[in-house]
Amino acid sequence: MPVDARVEVATHCPYCALQCGMAVSEDRSVSPRDFPTNRGGLCQKGWTSASLLTTPGRLTTPLLRERRDAPLRPVGWTEALDYVALRLHELRDRHGPDAVGVFGGGGLTNEKAYLLGKFARVALGTSKIDYNGRFCMSSAAAAGIKAFGVDRGLPFPVADLADADAILLVGANVAETMPPFMRHVRPAADKGGLIVVDPRRTATAEAAALHLQPAPGTDLALALGMLHAVVADGLLQHSYITDRTTGFDEVWRIAAAWWPERVERITGVPAADQRAAVALLAKARNAYVLTARGTEQHATGVATVSAWINLCLALGLCGRAGSGFGCLTGQGNGQGGREHGQKADQLPGYRKIDDPTARAHVAGVWGVDPAELPGPGPSAYELLDSLGTERGPKALLTFGSNLVVSAPRAGHIADRLDSLELLVTADFILSETAAVADVVFPVTQWAEESGTMTNLEGRILLRGKAVTPPDGVRTDLDVLNGLAIRLGQPEERFPTDPETVFAELGRASAGGPADYSGISYDRLRDGEALHWPVPAADHPGTPRLFLDRFGHPDGRARFQPVEHTGPAEPPDPEFPLHATTGRVLQHYQSGAQTRRVPELLDASPEAFVEVHPDTALRLGVQDGQWATVTSRRGSVRARARYVPTIRPDTVFLPFHFPGAQRANLITNPALDPTSRMPEFKVCAVRLGPA
Secondary structure, eight states, X not given: OOOOTTOEEEEEOSSSTTOOEEEEETTOOEEEOOOTXXXXXXXXXXXXXXXXXXXXXXXXXXXXXXXXXXXXXXXXXXXXXXXXXXXXXXXXXXXXXGGEEEEXXXXXXXXXXXXXXHIIIIIIOOSOXXXXXXXXXXXHHHHXXXXXXXXXXXXXXXXXXXXXXXXXXXSOOHHHHSGGGHHHHHHHHHTTOEEEEOSSOOHHHHTOSEEEOOOTTOHHHHHHHXXXXXXXXXXXXXXXXXXXXXXXXXXXXXXXXXXXXXXXXXXXXXXXXXXXXXXXXXXXSSEEEEEOHHHHSXXXXXXXXXXXXXXXXXXXXXXXXXXXXXXXXOSTTTTGGGTTXXXXXXXXXXXXXXXXXXXXXHHHHHTSOGGGSOOXXXXXXXXXXXXXXXXXXXXXXXXXXXXXXXXXXXXHHHHHHHTOSEEEEEESSOOTTGGGOSXXXXXXXXXXXXXXXXXXXXXXXXXXXXXXXXXXXXXXXXXXXXXXXXTTOOXXXXXXXXXXXXXXXXXXXXXXXXXXXXXXXXXXXXXXXXXXXXXXXXXXXXXXXXXXXXXXXXXXXXXXXXXXXXXXXXXXXXXXXXXXXXXXXXXXXXXXXXXXXXXXXXXXXXXXXXXXXXXHHHTTOOTTSEEEEEOSSOEEEXXXXXXXXXXXXXXXXXSOOOGGGOGGGTOXXXXXXXXXXXXXXXXXXXXXXX
16 A cells, blocks of 8 residues: 655664664655664765665566576566576575575665574575675674673763763774764764774774874784773772772783874884873763774774773773763664574574574574574675685575675675676676676665664664655565575564564574563654663663673673784885775765766765875876885775875775776785674775776
């Protein structure tokens, strides 16, 4: 039944994890809501988000090609589902269940992420499932679990930040990536208490009282130097460390050798600025340390985030009302997406897949034998790198990811996708990945369906259906149901109603760290603010974690001894510059959505490379002209943009553009040993005119 065009439906923005509140009506008009995360504001992406619903080229029928050299052709749903199921049967019969891989996304709703993990492990029986959040939040998540015993991006409501006297933002350019977030840090900035760590002089750094500008890949050294200053300047919170933590002595044995003057020689950050930043945090009544991708997307990402947590613990900030540590989740459901089973090592509720108790509980909810569930699989890059090889999947199903643009070492991964016997995508447009697929399922968008998201503060949000989807389009839940039935599963095991799926998710997550069992659509419809864990229907939720105890059995936080080693690929005479990547105001992730919004594309139509004028002139690169940035893995074309405030040894590229402008053609797939996060944020390059 069509939705009344005059009625506005409360929902949330389809982009970042701030999940700004908005209202959408059937005529596709958007208006902001006075929601705690955005307080009535929207960024340019949010204001224009509804235009995606009617974008030219919107897919409304499945596409299929029987041979790689044949074009995609429109087919009916029955033919497309039958074809995929038959091919999956054949490949599994020949090579076993791990012949099929599944790749999810941090933008999928909780219901989709949950059912995708269940589909992989029950309908396919494969261990080969991971998702693009491995490229986003995995290092911060691993560091949080090590230190606190629980990973929740912000263990406090984002609105708490408005009362801070000092905030340290590390590797975060929130003025461009999530502009409404600036409303929460503006009070600290107005007090002179905003500190930004970034090799670029970003729009966020412009608002800071103190900008620390380290060389890419040296954040860990900077954190060690600042910890040294805490101790040397008499700012260590001894009673807090004694009462609420363990492991400080081992950490100090390392930090003692990293005095600020030594750190200055490695990072380029003046020792006086290191001490000034520490003094601002220590003397503040309320203070926060917040990290983001700039400091996390490294082959030492877990250690680096751990170093910032160590600093926060030394100052006694964590687990105290009005202060704390948090990481800024990037993707729209980056938090919920990593809680319910689409990670290679995980079951719903943030349980580990190799935990016998967890396996028994989840298998009981699913109605299967725990022994039938596969074990942990490879991480995202390792999965993609193995595609089409003897050890890897021969087929891949992707939901909510545009791997041709977003994967590290993108040219190599595109080759691996091309080597598959079957590539299937679910998308709303012919993205760069869908364009090379064998089957494309056209699926609904954010405003055309209901579902829940978990934002950066661990709050579960209900997106209401506001718009009737085009004829011929189905939900991702419908796709999974249709395939599961054809693979021999009972229909009721894979529901298509999101509220039914969410209720099952609650049962599966019960007792886990991310316990949703007390949450219902009715409670969300009533406007309750529910931050997990919510272990019972009468439980009010947990907006602030760790006030009484941390998540480890002894209730204490753990300092982590970490040492600076530098980037996996330092500059050398052949590749003398650091390259780092990131987002710009108008675009999001691979750009598959935002590059289809005319206002956004007009404002930022092509890739560019920020470079210091002195560096550019020395290399013969003219401002406004096309340049080539080359690493050991490939080259990217981008228009040179002179930026006098960037470090002379560093260039910056946005990663939203396709083809020869893909920044990820040059990025380094070196992996963190714990999180398996690739080193997106620094690699060695050379620059020259195109």
